[in-house]
Amino acid sequence: MDFGPATFIKAEQVHEAHALETEAFSPDEAESLETFQRRQTEAPELFIGLYEEGTTNLIAFICSTRSAGPTWTTQSMKTHLPLGECVCIHSVVVAKQHRKKGIARKLLSFYETHLLTLNPKPSKIVFVCKENIIDFYKYLGYSYLGPSSEVYGSARWFSMEKLL
DSSP states (O other): OOBOOOEEOOGGGHHHHHHHHHHHSOTTTSOOHHHHHHHHHHOGGGEEEEEBTTSOOEEEEEEEEEESSSSOOTGGGTOOOTTOSEEEEEEEEEOGGGTTSSHHHHHHHHHHHHHTTSSSOOSEEEEEEOGGGHHHHHHTTOEEEEEOSOOOTTSOOEEEEEEO
Protein backbone atom coordinates (compact mmCIF):
# COMPACT_ATOMS: atom_id res chain seq x y z
CA MET A 1 0.00 0.00 0.00
CA ASP A 2 1.26 3.46 -0.88
CA PHE A 3 0.80 6.48 1.28
CA GLY A 4 1.57 10.13 0.82
CA PRO A 5 3.92 12.25 2.91
CA ALA A 6 3.15 12.87 6.55
CA THR A 7 1.39 16.20 7.01
CA PHE A 8 0.05 18.36 9.82
CA ILE A 9 -3.54 17.60 10.79
CA LYS A 10 -5.60 20.71 10.09
CA ALA A 11 -8.52 21.86 12.23
CA GLU A 12 -11.03 20.57 9.69
CA GLN A 13 -9.35 17.11 9.72
CA VAL A 14 -9.36 16.58 13.50
CA HIS A 15 -12.64 14.65 13.37
CA GLU A 16 -10.98 12.05 11.10
CA ALA A 17 -8.17 11.50 13.62
CA HIS A 18 -10.73 11.30 16.40
CA ALA A 19 -12.64 8.61 14.49
CA LEU A 20 -9.44 6.51 14.32
CA GLU A 21 -8.85 7.15 18.04
CA THR A 22 -12.28 5.84 18.99
CA GLU A 23 -11.71 2.72 16.87
CA ALA A 24 -8.34 2.04 18.49
CA PHE A 25 -9.11 2.69 22.15
CA SER A 26 -11.88 1.65 24.51
CA PRO A 27 -14.39 4.34 25.53
CA ASP A 28 -12.62 4.92 28.86
CA GLU A 29 -9.28 5.42 27.07
CA ALA A 30 -10.17 7.37 23.92
CA GLU A 31 -9.84 11.13 24.11
CA SER A 32 -12.81 13.37 23.38
CA LEU A 33 -13.18 15.31 20.15
CA GLU A 34 -12.91 18.51 22.22
CA THR A 35 -9.52 17.38 23.58
CA PHE A 36 -8.32 16.64 20.05
CA GLN A 37 -9.47 20.06 18.88
CA ARG A 38 -7.68 21.74 21.79
CA ARG A 39 -4.45 19.86 21.09
CA GLN A 40 -4.58 20.71 17.40
CA THR A 41 -5.10 24.39 18.28
CA GLU A 42 -2.40 24.51 20.96
CA ALA A 43 0.20 22.23 19.36
CA PRO A 44 -0.48 21.88 15.61
CA GLU A 45 3.20 21.10 14.99
CA LEU A 46 2.78 17.94 17.10
CA PHE A 47 -0.38 16.58 15.42
CA ILE A 48 0.71 14.76 12.28
CA GLY A 49 -1.16 12.40 9.98
CA LEU A 50 -0.48 10.03 7.13
CA TYR A 51 -2.91 9.73 4.24
CA GLU A 52 -3.44 6.99 1.69
CA GLU A 53 -1.66 7.99 -1.53
CA GLY A 54 -3.83 10.10 -3.82
CA THR A 55 -6.75 10.25 -1.38
CA THR A 56 -7.96 12.18 1.63
CA ASN A 57 -8.22 8.95 3.68
CA LEU A 58 -6.36 9.37 6.97
CA ILE A 59 -4.68 6.06 7.79
CA ALA A 60 -2.51 7.00 10.78
CA PHE A 61 -1.68 9.86 13.12
CA ILE A 62 0.43 10.92 16.08
CA CYS A 63 -0.80 13.48 18.59
CA SER A 64 1.41 15.02 21.29
CA THR A 65 1.92 17.97 23.57
CA ARG A 66 5.02 19.33 25.29
CA SER A 67 5.68 19.18 29.00
CA ALA A 68 8.31 20.50 31.39
CA GLY A 69 8.30 17.32 33.44
CA PRO A 70 10.62 14.40 32.90
CA THR A 71 7.86 11.81 32.42
CA TRP A 72 4.41 11.38 30.88
CA THR A 73 1.71 12.23 33.41
CA THR A 74 -2.05 12.60 33.49
CA GLN A 75 -1.40 16.36 33.85
CA SER A 76 0.61 16.37 30.61
CA MET A 77 -2.53 15.06 28.91
CA LYS A 78 -4.32 18.26 29.89
CA THR A 79 -1.73 20.96 29.25
CA HIS A 80 0.69 22.02 26.55
CA LEU A 81 3.83 23.97 27.43
CA PRO A 82 5.22 25.19 24.08
CA LEU A 83 8.78 25.39 25.42
CA GLY A 84 8.62 22.14 27.39
CA GLU A 85 11.62 19.82 27.19
CA CYS A 86 9.57 16.65 26.70
CA VAL A 87 7.25 15.66 23.90
CA CYS A 88 4.45 13.63 25.48
CA ILE A 89 2.88 11.36 22.89
CA HIS A 90 -0.80 10.80 23.61
CA SER A 91 -1.73 8.70 20.59
CA VAL A 92 -0.04 6.72 17.85
CA VAL A 93 -2.86 5.20 15.85
CA VAL A 94 -2.95 3.27 12.58
CA ALA A 95 -6.31 2.38 11.03
CA LYS A 96 -7.15 -1.25 11.75
CA GLN A 97 -7.04 -2.34 8.10
CA HIS A 98 -3.54 -0.84 7.67
CA ARG A 99 -1.79 -2.32 10.72
CA LYS A 100 1.21 -4.66 10.46
CA LYS A 101 2.44 -2.90 7.30
CA GLY A 102 5.25 -0.79 8.78
CA ILE A 103 3.18 2.39 8.82
CA ALA A 104 3.61 3.17 12.53
CA ARG A 105 7.37 2.65 12.23
CA LYS A 106 7.61 5.00 9.24
CA LEU A 107 5.38 7.62 10.84
CA LEU A 108 7.37 7.56 14.09
CA SER A 109 10.63 7.87 12.16
CA PHE A 110 9.29 10.92 10.33
CA TYR A 111 7.97 12.33 13.61
CA GLU A 112 11.30 11.96 15.41
CA THR A 113 13.10 13.73 12.55
CA HIS A 114 10.48 16.48 12.61
CA LEU A 115 10.93 16.99 16.37
CA LEU A 116 14.63 17.72 15.83
CA THR A 117 13.65 20.75 13.72
CA LEU A 118 11.58 22.39 16.46
CA ASN A 119 12.89 25.40 18.34
CA PRO A 120 13.59 24.78 21.09
CA LYS A 121 14.41 21.19 20.33
CA PRO A 122 12.85 18.81 22.85
CA SER A 123 15.25 16.60 24.81
CA LYS A 124 13.12 13.46 24.74
CA ILE A 125 9.90 11.74 23.82
CA VAL A 126 7.84 10.15 26.61
CA PHE A 127 4.62 8.16 26.56
CA VAL A 128 2.79 5.21 28.01
CA CYS A 129 1.69 2.14 26.10
CA LYS A 130 0.02 -1.17 26.67
CA GLU A 131 2.08 -4.26 27.43
CA ASN A 132 1.48 -5.93 24.06
CA ILE A 133 3.40 -3.21 22.17
CA ILE A 134 6.36 -2.62 24.48
CA ASP A 135 8.62 -4.78 22.28
CA PHE A 136 7.62 -2.83 19.16
CA TYR A 137 8.73 0.42 20.75
CA LYS A 138 11.92 -1.15 22.14
CA TYR A 139 12.73 -2.31 18.59
CA LEU A 140 12.45 1.34 17.51
CA GLY A 141 14.96 2.43 20.15
CA TYR A 142 12.67 3.47 22.97
CA SER A 143 13.61 2.60 26.54
CA TYR A 144 11.19 0.71 28.75
CA LEU A 145 10.93 2.43 32.14
CA GLY A 146 8.50 0.04 33.83
CA PRO A 147 4.84 0.14 34.83
CA SER A 148 3.37 3.63 34.90
CA SER A 149 2.00 4.98 38.15
CA GLU A 150 -0.56 6.93 36.13
CA VAL A 151 -4.08 5.58 35.80
CA TYR A 152 -5.87 6.16 32.54
CA GLY A 153 -8.96 4.14 31.80
CA SER A 154 -9.05 0.52 32.93
CA ALA A 155 -5.91 -0.75 31.15
CA ARG A 156 -2.47 -1.11 32.68
CA TRP A 157 0.06 1.25 31.11
CA PHE A 158 3.85 1.14 30.82
CA SER A 159 6.26 4.08 30.57
CA MET A 160 8.59 4.51 27.60
CA GLU A 161 11.06 7.19 26.53
CA LYS A 162 13.58 8.06 23.88
CA LEU A 163 16.28 10.70 24.17
CA LEU A 164 16.60 12.97 21.16
